[in-house]
Amino acid sequence: MNSLHTYLFIALVLFCIGLFGLLKRRSLIGMLISVELMLNGAGLNFMAFNRFLAPDPAVGQVAVLFIMGIAAAEAAIALSLILALFRKIRSVNVEQARQLKG
Amino acid sequence: MTPVMGEYIRPEAVAWAAFILVTALTFVGALIAVLPRNIIYNVFGLATCILGVAGLFIFLGSEFLAMMEILIYIGAISIAIVFAIMLSQPMHVQIPPAWRPKLYLSFAVSAVVFVAFSIIVLRTPWEVALERGQDWTVRRLGELFLTRYELLFELISLALLVAIIGAIITAAALGGGRKSEGGS
């Protein structure tokens, strides 16, 4: 409970579950949720280092706050893109969005 | 009151139980956020997971962050996602079952990443800083934001602003553009 490794592994598992979801989900919203999971994993990592290693406990918290801010921004942008795409192709299935294929 | 409880239930045990609870909350939430095909379940999974992470933050010593986590993720992002779902995806539209190889491939890639990171975690000789500050107060955070990390703070504010404006424009203009295109 009080070891760095425990937290790092929890964060890692969270990250990998998020990654798995990101790769697997075809729903854009599902992918967005997975990205949030990954971000949380990263934030957890920061806090773990902050708690066990860092010289100044405030710095890690700052970083996590930044991550949250970025996550919020990203979510906003992503959701708006999803909505725009949905209007275009009437679906949020990423496999339908294949305009990049030559 | 505490000593009484301490006779029967030791604080460490309570802490362990709590830790296990939040960890389980995190993992189960994450899995629910990823696995089911119904998107609403996913959002609930995300919320559950966030609660677990907030708990972990408390264990890591920052109640403030735990609070912020719940506030931002559950209060803002999850709600936004729910709105997006409502706006975009009719609940009855079924997404066809996943293509199996893709599932395996995703799992394999995640596993590889997991292994890679595990090795990194295990092989890195983590060293504790020589002097460690003990100031966990929110005041300290606020000071830092306005002094050392001022520029970053400004930047993230700007990024948020731009993101919000961008979101509005994308959501409105792209869709609107299509409409006006259709109309003209």
Next chain:
Amino acid sequence: MDPVAPNGNELLLALLAMGLPLLSFFLVFFVTRPWVNLSCAVSLVCSGLPLSAAVWLLAGHWRMEAPILWQLTWMEGGGALVTFGFLLDPLSLLMLVIVTAVSFLVQVYSLGYMAGDPGKAKYYAFLSLFAWSMISLVLASGLMQLYIFWELVGLSSYLLIGFWHHKFSASQAGKKAFVMTRLGDLGFFLGIIVLLLNLGDLSILGLNQQAAARLTPGLLTASALLIFCGVVGKSAQFPLLTWLPDAMEGPTPVSALLHSATMVAAGVYLVSRLFPFYQGSPQALGWVLVIGTVTMLLSSTMAMVAEDIKQVWAYSTVSQLGFMLMGLGAGGYFAGVYHLATHAAFKALLFLCSGVFIHQYATNDFFAMARAGARGLKVPMLTLTLAGAALSGVWPLAGFFSKETVLAALAELPNPAWLWLGILGAGLTAYYTFRLLFVMWRPRRLEPPPEHGERAGHGAHEGHGAAVYWVMAAPLLVLAALTVLLGAAGPALQSFLAWGRPLPAGAHHTWLVWASVLVVATGAGLAWLEFGRAGAAQQGFLSRMPGLWNLFANRWYLDWLYRWLLDHVVYGLFSRLFTLNDRRVVDGGIDGFCRATLGAGWLFSLLQSGLLQYNLFTMVLVMALVGLYFLLV
């Protein structure tokens, strides 16, 4: 005998002889071709003047003491020096006179023979080219120059044999002549290269004087034999002898030129030209003797069954050339050259006479000619008989003396077999010559002359007047006179060719003369029995032996063999396989490679699916692996 430089007079005459025919060729071919008579005149002048120059030179140098040499550098590079010039010595002067005389006479004769042919001017241009090449060949000062004009002689004969090229057989014969002689020239060329690389000096004088001393015997024999390959091709010796009978497809005067003084004579001339060189290698001379003998007997047998008058003479040419080579191979330098000279006279005569008949009766079959009344044409008939007698070696004609010299040379050889084979050949010659003569003189029945049908190749026949007849007859008379006179000129020529020095008197074989006279008489008598006497069946004894008849009539199946080789090896095997290889393997390989490239492009284009998650897979995977790599290594 170091060569001397020519004085102005000699230089002028020799260059005149070499240059005028070339001038005439260019003039006639490119300028005066539309005006036929003018072209003929130009050509005649340009072959008459060299004749006078040649006679003048010969007369002026009857007692010459040292060869006259004049040369320029024609080309130089990489250690190969090609000179252009002339070498005047008894042999080349004699040959020059023969060549110019025959070509002049042939040109005069052609005035009548080719009258009315639409390509007459072009024909005269080619004749000039032919004369130029042959004269330059004869006078060549170096082996390379000789080779160059040797090839040009081949080219001109190609053009002339295939002159009536709308006939398939004519163009085929021209091609055959060129390619077969080219095959021999291959050896000649390699021989020259061998000499060049090992000796560095290709001048004829140098070769004759020093080659034997400076080359190892093996190299000497090898180069001599390689050069002899060229002779085999050009003089139509075994095994490359079949092109010459086919070359009859050309106009008859061309055959006369080809057979007497130019094309085929070049081969024998080359051996005599390099005779001291050949003497350095007894093995090479031995081969010359063998090839000559085989050719002579082989072609004599072919002549015995031929029914085309020109074919008979063609086979006889081949056999006589073999006979000359026998003489040279036996070491009889004078014998070979003398026979070459007399043969040029009477063989030209034979062809020109035959030409008159062919022109008159529009057939080549002498049985048909005889039936049509050939003996009515007195001048050609008499001269034909004279020339035929000379060919078979009847005293006192030129052929008799030259044949005796060759036989005498053969008698010097330790092995008497050569002599007997030579005498046998003389008998066969007498037989087939008299066979033809008797058939011509004593036809079985006379027929009215056939209508002048369309005989391909002979333009219009409007010019049968007396003028044409006499234009064609005059050269016959000149040649007939030569045929008679050359016999008496033997000793004079001998001393001329030996630089005026008295020769060691060879043993006189009186019995040899009688033996050969007897053999000739036997041959002629046999011909009389079968063809000449009243009521003769006019069928040779060979017709009772169909196997032999077929063998001889099919040229010992040599042609068949060549055809087979060409069809099945050259075309069927190499050409076909290489072409297949080119289409399938080389080209197909490249096309396959291109298709594979396109296929690979298609395969890779599958990756570009537009599915972002696959890109993501790759990205993450690569990042993880790179991270692992840096951690673990």
Next chain:
Amino acid sequence: MNAGFPYLSAILLAPALGMLVILLLPHGNQRAVRWVSLVSAVICLALSVYLYAAYDRAAAGLQFVERASWVPSLGIFYYLAVDGINLPMVLLTSIVFFTGVWTMWDLQHRVKEFFALMLLMVVGVYGVFLSLDLFFLFVWYDVSLFPMYPLIAIWGSTRKEYGALKLTLYLLAGSALVLPGILYVYFQSGLFTFDLVQIAQAGLPVEAQYLGFFLFLFGFGVLAGLWPFHTWSPVGHVAAPTAVSMIHAGVLMKLGAYGVLRVGMFLCPQGLGDWSPLFALLATVGIVYGAFVGLAQTDLKYVIGYSSVSHMGLVSLGLATMSQGGLSGAVFQMFAHGIMTALFFSSVGHIYDRTHTKLIPELGGMAKVMPRASFFFILAALAGIGVPCLASFWAELLVFIAGYRAYPVLGVCAVLGLVVSALFMLRVVQKTFYGVKNERFAQAGDMTMVMIVPRALLAGTILLFGLLPRLALDLINTGVAPLVGMFK
């Protein structure tokens, strides 16, 4: 020699300016287009003949040098000069260019584009022959290759797109080897200059020469029709329009051999020593193989194409012998073959224009129908057989002597190829021109006097250099001699 009129630049500029003028002319003005091309061709021809005459054979070496620094930091120079090797090539280019323009006088289809592209190609060819700077040489090389594609694909005949594509791909593959070769040499020399003469004088390390020559041999060898990279050439010849075939077979293939000589052998003389047996073997195979394959062809242009393969094999064999005679012979053969092939294609072009076929079985008796065209073809065929007193004979003579000296067995095989080539040329002549007149083409006209001029120029050149080989060889020997010195 630095001062004075810049003749070489003028040669380079004449067609370039001609092309610009043609591009600026209004559409539809075909007469003007033709005249501009002809004028630029005449200027080039006159300048080349002047250079050929004015070149000081006694002094030898590089003359009419024009050298200016272009990009000093990379060591690129604008460096033009002629010597005994490229001067005959320049003359050849001018003759073929001039006759090519005249031959295409009657072209009706997209005249402006055709002549513009043709002039562009010629600029490239001149550039390659005149430049002594590797960078420029490569650029000009590609400039001369690129117009081939549209020229064949638009104005060509039989399977034109296929032929054009194949040709372009092959040649670009070749230049894809040349470029690394040039860069390799550039860096290995340590001088960081593209100046060919400087690099050659400084000399390259032996190992670098080994690889460098390999790259140049196969890079340029593709363009020289080196066996087995030759199949583009018959296909391309067949597809190309007359003048393009003339320039292509007459000049462009020489670019390859010239490249091997000028770049490969100049810079990597020792590398050549290691590769020369292979080079000679490929060359000899090409000689014999080309002749045999030519024997089986039924399309006149294919026949000529394969004869080119065979004759270019002779060039390669000459180069591979590394001797004075072989190199002189090779250079002379490039010249003689260029003129000869141009005459071939020019005559065939006329026949094709009039009869609309070039299949040998369909023709026949052409000597009666069009005696002039037949004369020129037969003359070219005789030159191809190696008849003495025609230009190629001397070249072949030198190559055979040198070839036999260096590689006796291959030399004999190559001489054997001569008989086969005689067989196949005469076969074509017989089947096409001799025999009974084909009534179908009885009305097909012969060449007019105007159309004779270019052919007569080519035929005259063959005869002139055949009768007086020293006109060319004395010059070529001076150019080759220093090179031979480098091999020792």
